[in-house]
Amino acid sequence: MTKFSTNRNLIIVDFAIVSYFILIWLIKYYRIDFVLIGVFIEMLTIPFLIAQIVFLVIGIKYLIKNQRNLLTIISVLSLIICAIITI
Numbered sequence: 001m002t003k004f005s006t007n008r009n010l011i012i013v014d015f016a017i018v019s020y021f022i023l024i025w026l027i028k029y030y031r032i033d034f035v036l037i038g039v040f041i042e043m044l045t046i047p048f049l050i051a052q053i054v055f056l057v058i059g060i061k062y063l064i065k066n067q068r069n070l071l072t073i074i075s076v077l078s079l080i081i082c083a084i085i086t087i
Helices: 001-031 035-065 070-086
Strands: none
Touching: 001 035, 001 070, 035 070
16 A cells, blocks of 8 residues: 555656646746736745655666556656756
8 A cells, every 4th residue: 555655656756856846937928027926936946946856866766676567657758858858
């Protein structure tokens, strides 16, 4: 039960990080300029960048040690692609 819970949490966090950076890109692409959105972007970008690197390492270690699930592989690969694009 704990492996399923860890796997599920890893997938959720990976997709949350990727969706945050996609959301930032969409906001910048469509030039949406609200003060409240800018405040949230300023407050959350650095923690999400740090979390991106941390969960990338955790995801790679998890894939090496445990049985591979297709959804886990997709979430870690999407996080790798997102990290390459953002950094």
